[in-house]
Amino acid sequence: MRIGFGYDVHQFAPNRALWLGGIEVPYDKGLLGHSDADVLIHALCDALLGAAAMRDIGYHFPDTKGNEYEGIDSKILLRRVMTMIREAGYELGNCDCTVCAQMPKLSPYIEAMRACLADVMGVEVSQVSIKATTTEHLGFVGREEGMAAYAAVMIVESSKG
DSSP states (O other), rough: OOEOOOEEEEEETTTTOEEETEEEEESOOOOOOOOOOHHHHHHHHHHHHHTTTOOOOOSSTTTTTTTTTOOOOOHHHHHHHHHHHTTTTTEEEEEEEEESSSOOOOGGGGGHHHHHHHHHHHGGGEEEEEEEEEOTTTEEEEHEEEEEEEEEEEEEEETTT
């Protein structure tokens, strides 16, 4: 078994949809990024890639490749990462993710995010943990300037390999 850790941060921006954990969360602003800026999926991708010692999301899906990844749905990136992990002989054991956001309140959306991510990764919902927390009004998250996400994963050698 191998363990990986991922972290990502994006700032809020007007006139953008807020994508988080693969679902659209109703809010008056979204996150700024080259892709859809799904901070949770990006942290999860980095954790998966890190566990397999395959570098990071920016290495595999750079924002310097013109329009190739511009505005891309991060679920597509997560599917590609899972393919890479499986081709390397691994399967997801579990993931534990934390989203740091002062606003909006994310509790009503957690189960939908879990179901979405499990579906995208081809795993059981019980293998996907998502938590949300505030920063008690401290730092850029507390000032509602953006969001951060952390992800820890365990991958195991695939029995198919």
